[in-house]
Amino acid sequence: MDHCRPTQAISRKHLFDAFWGSIAGDKVADEIAVKLGKLAQPGRIRRGGTAAIDPDDGAFVYIGNGATKLIARGPGGREQIVAFHFPGDLVSIPAGTKNSSSLCALVDTEILSFPADKFLGIVRSEPVFLNTLLHRSLTALERCREKIILLGRKNAQERLASFLTGMAERIGSTQAGECTLELPMSHKDIGDSLGLTIETISRQFGNLRSAGLVRTTGRSRVVLCDIAALADRAVDL
Amino acid sequence: MDHCRPTQAISRKHLFDAFWGSIAGDKVADEIAVKLGKLAQPGRIRRGGTAAIDPDDGAFVYIGNGATKLIARGPGGREQIVAFHFPGDLVSIPAGTKNSSSLCALVDTEILSFPADKFLGIVRSEPVFLNTLLHRSLTALERCREKIILLGRKNAQERLASFLTGMAERIGSTQAGECTLELPMSHKDIGDSLGLTIETISRQFGNLRSAGLVRTTGRSRVVLCDIAALADRAVDL
DNA sequence: CGTTAACTTGAATTAAGTCAACTGTCGTGG
DNA sequence: CCACGACAGTTGACTTAATTCAAGTTAACG
Numbered sequence: 001m002d003h004c005r006p007t008q009a010i011s012r013k014h015l016f017d018a019f020w021g022s023i024a025g026d027k028v029a030d031e032i033a034v035k036l037g038k039l040a041q042p043g044r045i046r047r048g049g050t051a052a053i054d055p056d057d058g059a060f061v062y063i064g065n066g067a068t069k070l071i072a073r074g075p076g077g078r079e080q081i082v083a084f085h086f087p088g089d090l091v092s093i094p095a096g097t098k099n100s101s102s103l104c105a106l107v108d109t110e111i112l113s114f115p116a117d118k119f120l121g122i123v124r125s126e127p128v129f130l131n132t133l134l135h136r137s138l139t140a141l142e143r144c145r146e147k148i149i150l151l152g153r154k155n156a157q158e159r160l161a162s163f164l165t166g167m168a169e170r171i172g173s174t175q176a177g178e179c180t181l182e183l184p185m186s187h188k189d190i191g192d193s194l195g196l197t198i199e200t201i202s203r204q205f206g207n208l209r210s211a212g213l214v215r216t217t218g219r220s221r222v223v224l225c226d227i228a229a230l231a232d233r234a235v236d237l
Numbered sequence: 238m239d240h241c242r243p244t245q246a247i248s249r250k251h252l253f254d255a256f257w258g259s260i261a262g263d264k265v266a267d268e269i270a271v272k273l274g275k276l277a278q279p280g281r282i283r284r285g286g287t288a289a290i291d292p293d294d295g296a297f298v299y300i301g302n303g304a305t306k307l308i309a310r311g312p313g314g315r316e317q318i319v320a321f322h323f324p325g326d327l328v329s330i331p332a333g334t335k336n337s338s339s340l341c342a343l344v345d346t347e348i349l350s351f352p353a354d355k356f357l358g359i360v361r362s363e364p365v366f367l368n369t370l371l372h373r374s375l376t377a378l379e380r381c382r383e384k385i386i387l388l389g390r391k392n393a394q395e396r397l398a399s400f401l402t403g404m405a406e407r408i409g410s411t412q413a414g415e416c417t418l419e420l421p422m423s424h425k426d427i428g429d430s431l432g433l434t435i436e437t438i439s440r441q442f443g444n445l446r447s448a449g450l451v452r453t454t455g456r457s458r459v460v461l462c463d464i465a466a467l468a469d470r471a472v473d474l
Numbered sequence: 475c476g477t478t479a480a481c482t483t484g485a486a487t488t489a490a491g492t493c494a495a496c497t498g499t500c501g502t503g504g
Numbered sequence: 505c506c507a508c509g510a511c512a513g514t515t516g517a518c519t520t521a522a523t524t525c526a527a528g529t530t531a532a533c534g
Contacts, residue, residue, distance in 0.1 A: 080390045099386055124364060130367035137375055141378050141381060145319050147385055155489075218500085219499065423479095423481090435480085436481095437521090437523075439483080442482095455530095455531065476533105478533090484526090486526100487522105489523090490519105494518105497513080497515095
């Protein structure tokens, strides 16, 4: 993937610049950038690895590149993927609630992690920054609500169709009416996200394939042949 | 209990004061209060009614008294209750997404409603206010994520137990180790919230009753006899 | 009191889960 | 470069939890 291997220091600066550019814009005082720069903990997580987050503390994690899943585990139970996150996203990981969250890398991933309370302490008096955070958390809330509808009211077919159209919007590349997806997650992950088993995911992929709505190549490439028809299947009518 | 007693209409001023006290504290400039006061649209919704929200616009709604459900409807589909809200809550209703949201009153309810964009425009430069909003929306996000776990990974028994312990925290009154709930919502509502049917809700209440974990009186009163045991049933082990 | 909507209970159905055997993909090392 | 091993995905048969349908019962409100 990465053709060049920047040194730790350069990589760190690039990561922070990307973070600063997307969250703060250029209207926030430089001294805040300095403080946040000191607080930022860069991390490189190998595929399958978990970000080191103090569970008592909570964190904000900026995804520099790669892809991650945010997992919640009930005490001793099966895992549920709460959300997938891609470069540019800022993930809020709450302090110790009953179901501990963890952030796992789907592919090699670079992150910038901030302890939640100190982070909020620093930006406390920066309206521009707070506005961005607020908008992002409202967007996250909105995504979360859509997932509630998916899990509460949709069947397996609708769930997979919703997942695919959602991914198309976030990481798809459209050409000639077809959208190509390079999915970084396994069927297991998709199932853990949609509240289904791998077998059901497989069967539903089969259905979509034989309905001519998608083509698949290898493990990760999916081509959405007819996004409109897929979007129709994503909602119950 | 508050939620079921027919409530005296409280004045617009009292409603706004309650809002201001809980959201802004006393560190926010009075001129903001004046602006927001002009923007605030007070509303009285009768049990079963729906708040008049412009769906293209989005809104923030402060719940003064009563109780509400936030409903999402897929195009033409069944309804899913995204969240219940109680006095003091500030509900964010997003601008026109594919699944339109509406806020319905479970009992007679008084609200204070603000168009989202103007509201955010006014508080844009008020760090204290923005901090409160940010914290509240992060809390809402956290609740939402818990609901995702519930819908994605829990069975009917665990869902109802989670619901009851959650309600106990928000609107229960505990005495002598027992917690009494006066539920403002019907089994239909509980089902629509937990992704289950009314029949399943009824049967699970029956199970909890015969396990000696809850007693019920009439339609709305539920006594949680053993909250610890109920909390155990709320997670899959 | 009587009416209506909310709730309960039972029997039949079904979507998805589980279990098990099999096949394909991909990375590794001979 | 090919063969191998391990893991990811597929497919079929069976099970099960929850839904659906249907017929009661009960609570609340006028």
